[in-house]
Amino acid sequence: MALKRYDLNIGKRMESIELPEEHVVQVIDGGSVSKITDIKQATLEAVRNPIGTQALSKLVHEGDKVALIVSDITRTWSRTKDYLPAVVEELNNSGIPDADIFVIIATGTHRDNDDEEKRLILGDALFARLQVFDHDAYGSEANVFLGTTSRGTPVYIDKRAVEADKVILTGGITTHLFAGFGGGRKSVMPGLAGVETIKHNHLLALTDEVGGGVNQETYLTKIEGNRVSEDMCEVCAFLNPCFLVNSIMDAEGDFVRIVAGHWYDAWYAGTQEVMKLQGVEAKAKADVVIGSSGGYPMDINLYQGMKSYAPAQMAMQPNGIFIALLDCPDIYEPPSFFDCFRFNDELSMEKELRAGFTIPFYIAFYMYCMSKQFTVIMVTRPENFDAVRRTGQIPAATLAEAWTLAQKKLMAQGKAETYTVNIMPHGVNTVPMFK
Incomplete structure (x- = not known):
């Protein structure tokens, strides 16, 4: 029985484990891709050679x-x-002066951005040159009713955007826990939508019946048949933006691709690029997944580190065991997330979520449900143990301790000699793909 050592990041240090090689199915980890070195040139090439529509210069006209x-x-x-x-x-x-261009920050239900934050978003030069507005999801006069989607979502959209001659979406594309992918249509729903629109759409991430929990058809990387994403697209179609420019970034935060063109076609092409970047062909689901978010800063708190949980679940057998390495020096941050772990049962938590859906609340609910469906052992600081137990997880101080707990569980399942393991060193930026 040959043992092999595996090293994983946790915070600013490493944890190691030695496992029999014959039990390890795969180290599921992405490769490297080339980075964009000239961002301006890449952007201009994208907007002049767009996907699914004409070049930006042909879509706008003087006076727009x-x-x-x-x-x-x-x-x-x-x-x-x-x-x-x-x-x-x-x-x-193309004949559009600064005076005819204005910026709307797609806040969804988030708070307004102060001037310093607007400078960080736009850069000093554009902040000084262009009018900038925050979207107001709650203002009845700020949004216009455009109709209703096939799933019954009332469509209220930012009045300024509706009255503009041309609307251009920007943003970035990455995977999303229940919308499949971010970017694209999310700039409109929830970005420019009224609160009623947002609530109705987001509740599609839960089952129709109370007590059913998370809708199993709304999950990471899924587009077709994902009713949250499809409803978002319907909302966006009411506004029908004329163009889109979205960035795709690697794990280091560098540009690897800029996509531009039709608001759906270019976005969809971008999602395929994300999968080339993050998707890894996986051999088989395993009884145990040992996963790291990649270390600091991805595991600075549980809200950030939890992004590695859905990919791990995709690589794990039913009733499997997930060992998550998360340092979490700020485990209670943000309070809007951690305060959601105040319930003693799933049903009470779900009812409260349905009454006041927020993204942090949904993520907390997802984690709580996952801890009931699987055995989740979290390697973290001892001072975090009480907090970890609140989430339904089992705390451990070291990877060795977590592995001992996992072995006991495997023995109880009758898998002491037959267990399999997948290892995910960068779970936040990795998506297992099965044929």
Whole structure:
């Protein structure tokens, strides 16, 4: 029985484990891709050779009032300020002066952004040149009713965007826990939507019947048949933006692709690029998954580190065991997430979620449900143990201790000699793909 050592990041250090090689199915980890070195040139090439529509210069005309939709301060990873100047330059060269361009920050139900945050989103130059507005999801006068989707979602959209002659979406594309992927239509729903629209759409991530929990057809990377995503697309179609520019970033936060063109076609092409970046062909699901989010800063708190849980679940057998390595020096942050673990049972938590759906609440509910469906052991700091137990997980101080707990569970399942293991060193940025 040959033992092999596996090293995984946790916080700013490493944890190691030695496992019999014959029990390890696969180390599921992505490869490297080439980075964009000239962001301006890549942006101009994208908007001049778009996907699914004409070049941006042919879609806008002198006299048009153009609304640029940008992500808020919580999405600065998409680095809007680095590629948006090239988009504005292309508009200027196409007969659209700065006076006819304005920016709407797609806050959804998030708070407004202060001036310093707007500078971080747009960069100093564009912030000084263009009018900038925050979307208001709660203002009855700020949003216009456009109709109802096939799933009954009332469509209220930012009045400024509706009244613009042309709307251009920007943002970034990555995987999303229940919408499949972010980016694209999410700039409109929830970005520019009224609170009633957002609540009705997001509740589609749960089953129709109370007590059913998470809708199993709304999950990471799924687009077709994902009713949350499809409803978002219907909402976006009411506004029908004329163009889209989205970035795709690697795990280091560098540009690997910029996609531009039709608001759906270009976004969809971008999702396929994300899968080339994050998707890894997996051999088989395993009884145990040992996963790291990649270490600091991805595991600075549970809210961030939890992004590795859905990919791990995809690589795990039913009734499997997940060992998560998360340092979490700020485990209670943000309070809007951790305060959701105040319930003693799934049903009470679900009812409260349905009454006041928020993304942090849904993520907490997903984690709580996962801890009931699987055995989840979290390697973390001893001072976090009480907090970990609140989430339904089992705490452990070291990977060796977690493996001992996992072995006892495997023995109880009659798998002491037959167990299989998948290892995911960068779970936040890895998606197992099965044929």
